[in-house]
Amino acid sequence: MYEAVIGLEVHVQLNTASKIFSGSSTTFGSEPNTQASLVDLGMPGVLPVPNARAFEMAVKFGLAIHAEIGTTSVFDRKNYFYPDLPKGYQISQFDLPIVGRGEVDITLENGDTKRIGVTRAHLEEDAGKSIHDAYDGMTGIDLNRAGTPLLEIVSEPELRSAKEAVAYLRVIHSIIRYLDISDGNMAEGSMRCDCNVSIRPEGSTALGTRTEIKNVNSFRFVEKAINTEINRQIEILEDGGRIIQETRLYDPDRDETRSMRSKEEANDYRYFPDPDLLPVVIDEDFIQACRDTLPELPAARKARYIERYGITEYDAGVLVADRDIADYFSAVAEQSGEGKLAANWVMGSVMAELNQRSQSIHDCPVTTEHLSDLIGRIKDQTLNSKTAKIVFDALLANEGSVDDIIEARGLVQVTDTGAIEAIVDSVMTENPEQVENYRQAPGDKQGKMLGFFVGQVMKKSGGKANPQAVNEILRSKLNA
Amino acid sequence: MSLSGDDLARVAKLARLGLTTEEKEATATQLNGILALIDRMQAVDTDSVEPLAHPLELTQVLRADEVTEHNQRDHYQRVAPHAQDGLYLVPRVVE
Numbered sequence: 001m002y003e004a005v006i007g008l009e010v011h012v013q014l015n016t017a018s019k020i021f022s023g024s025s026t027t028f029g030s031e032p033n034t035q036a037s038l039v040d041l042g043m044p045g046v047l048p049v050p051n052a053r054a055f056e057m058a059v060k061f062g063l064a065i066h067a068e069i070g071t072t073s074v075f076d077r078k079n080y081f082y083p084d085l086p087k088g089y090q091i092s093q094f095d096l097p098i099v100g101r102g103e104v105d106i107t108l109e110n111g112d113t114k115r116i117g118v119t120r121a122h123l124e125e126d127a128g129k130s131i132h133d134a135y136d137g138m139t140g141i142d143l144n145r146a147g148t149p150l151l152e153i154v155s156e157p158e159l160r161s162a163k164e165a166v167a168y169l170r171v172i173h174s175i176i177r178y179l180d181i182s183d184g185n186m187a188e189g190s191m192r193c194d195c196n197v198s199i200r201p202e203g204s205t206a207l208g209t210r211t212e213i214k215n216v217n218s219f220r221f222v223e224k225a226i227n228t229e230i231n232r233q234i235e236i237l238e239d240g241g242r243i244i245q246e247t248r249l250y251d252p253d254r255d256e257t258r259s260m261r262s263k264e265e266a267n268d269y270r271y272f273p274d275p276d277l278l279p280v281v282i283d284e285d286f287i288q289a290c291r292d293t294l295p296e297l298p299a300a301r302k303a304r305y306i307e308r309y310g311i312t313e314y315d316a317g318v319l320v321a322d323r324d325i326a327d328y329f330s331a332v333a334e335q336s337g338e339g340k341l342a343a344n345w346v347m348g349s350v351m352a353e354l355n356q357r358s359q360s361i362h363d364c365p366v367t368t369e370h371l372s373d374l375i376g377r378i379k380d381q382t383l384n385s386k387t388a389k390i391v392f393d394a395l396l397a398n399e400g401s402v403d404d405i406i407e408a409r410g411l412v413q414v415t416d417t418g419a420i421e422a423i424v425d426s427v428m429t430e431n432p433e434q435v436e437n438y439r440q441a442p443g444d445k446q447g448k449m450l451g452f453f454v455g456q457v458m459k460k461s462g463g464k465a466n467p468q469a470v471n472e473i474l475r476s477k478l479n480a
Numbered sequence: 481m482s483l484s485g486d487d488l489a490r491v492a493k494l495a496r497l498g499l500t501t502e503e504k505e506a507t508a509t510q511l512n513g514i515l516a517l518i519d520r521m522q523a524v525d526t527d528s529v530e531p532l533a534h535p536l537e538l539t540q541v542l543r544a545d546e547v548t549e550h551n552q553r554d555h556y557q558r559v560a561p562h563a564q565d566g567l568y569l570v571p572r573v574v575e
Contacts, residue, residue, distance in 0.1 A: 016545045018549075024547070032567050033553045033566050033568065036553070036556070037549040052543060053544075055542060083570040132572070132573070137572055138569040138570065139572050140564070140565070140568070141567055268494055278538050
């Protein structure tokens with residue numbers, strides 16, 4: 001049996017207004033090269049000047065993962081030739097990064113917590129984009145993205161499965177969203193992931209030869225790419241072959257990884273300190289100012305929700321993963337005073353609907369006021385679970401307030417025993433055969449048979465009868 | 481240490497330099513001169529010396545996160561050998 005050894009390099013685009021070394025805008029999706037200044041174009045004679053906000057964001061991330069902050073950090077040149085990198089080098093950090101050793105906790109499938117080391121996180125500039133195939137014999141270059149600040153977060157090779165890798169990536173994503181230092185949108189490339197994967201015989205402590213899968217752009221693909229690569233490596237070793245250290249690309253259409261031969265030879269970056277930039281010294285005041293603005297982070301919020309709302313650890317974990325959903329949930333829980341019901345509705349109906357529509361919680365037509373009113377009406381027994389769902393769907397369709405919908409659709413739950421008795425009587429009159437069968441049946445079969453009558457009564461009442469009352473009345477009348 | 485012909489070829493390739501035979505010889509001589517100087521520096525005991533990232537004993541000034549550049553694409557693209565649809569065009573790069 002083999003064990004996988006996985007480390008991730010996560011590139012996060014920081015959401016500063018301007019670039020890391022120039023005053024160009026970082027807005028996504030603008031006309032090509034309209035946000036590429038002389039510094040971004042790599043013109044001779046220009047000087048980069050670092051963006052203070054990028055440092056604040058990096059320091060905040062460092063504090064969030066309990067890392068050492070590099071009070072002196074140095075920018076280096078990473079040299080390689082590619083047309084979307086017009087200077088011929090990327091400004092990055094090598095020996096002295098802004099964020100040193102830190103750690104994050106991930107939750108495993110069995111509910112256990114595992115601590116994953118973060119080796120470092122450093123600031124660097126993003127490259128531009130190449131457009132192939134559109135121009136006869138030429139490649140088009142758009143440098144709008146060149147110089148966008150990136151925080152590259154490097155994990156220790158402590159992940160042991162694709163699932164652990166995804167859990168780690170989700171924690172990183174959650175932290176950067178809580179800190180609001182990036183939109184974390186993997187589809188648009190504002191968060192990208194390189195996966196270093198090797199395998200070794202279980203029980204061995206030596207590391208196998210690793211491959212690096214570049215630029216995987218969704219959580220699902222990270223899991224699939226790693227599993228595919230693990231299987232490929234196992235097959236090679238089983239056949240008596242040898243793994244070659246190389247860079248590979250994941251092709252989601254074919255669910256396979258492929259060698260990127262073109263990049264192999266260039267893997268000699270000849271880092272050296274960038275003479276255009278002096279060492280950046282961060283003092284304790286700067287760090288303290290960052291610490292003072294740290295929001296409550298997911299782990300702390302999870303503990304608070306369990307304590308305050310009495311919800312399960314699993315539910316709390318799901319709810320806090322996305323800061324916006326967590327805010328939505330806690331607003332509903334506070335307004336309605338019903339933490340558990342709020343958790344059930346948010347995790348069930350609300351999140352399911354958002355997933356289906358691929359929408360964010362901000363676009364949800366059901367406001368926190370709506371949902372807490374709805375929960376209030378369940379609590380005071382105006383609605384049962386069936387009619388509550390009808391109201392929820394009507395809220396999604398913007399049909400007005402909870403009480404308006406209840407009134408307009410006549411959904412007030414019937415708890416009046418007289419009215420329910422009348423319906424029960426008519427159902428029994430219409431189904432004499434079933435009544436007879438029920439009465440003849442042994443006690444342990446009757447429970448199941450009761451369902452038929454409950455269904456008929458609920459149907460006749462338009463779903464509005466209180467199910468507990470219906471059950472009680474039916475039992476007493478049938479057993480009479 | 482001194483550079484072999486292979487070392488020189490590799491360094492030239494990484495730097496995208498096409499050197500003629502004469503240039504190779506001259507470059508090897510120059511680079512070996514630099515390496516000899518480095519060898520002499522390596523002999524100095526630097527155990528108690530902090531690594532130096534920059535010869536100026538100053539620290540970097542940071543700028544505020546403000547957009548100060550505006551679109552001058554047309555101006556910049558006037559010096560580009562090829563541009564089309566707002567893109568700079570370069571000889572095809574095959575991934």
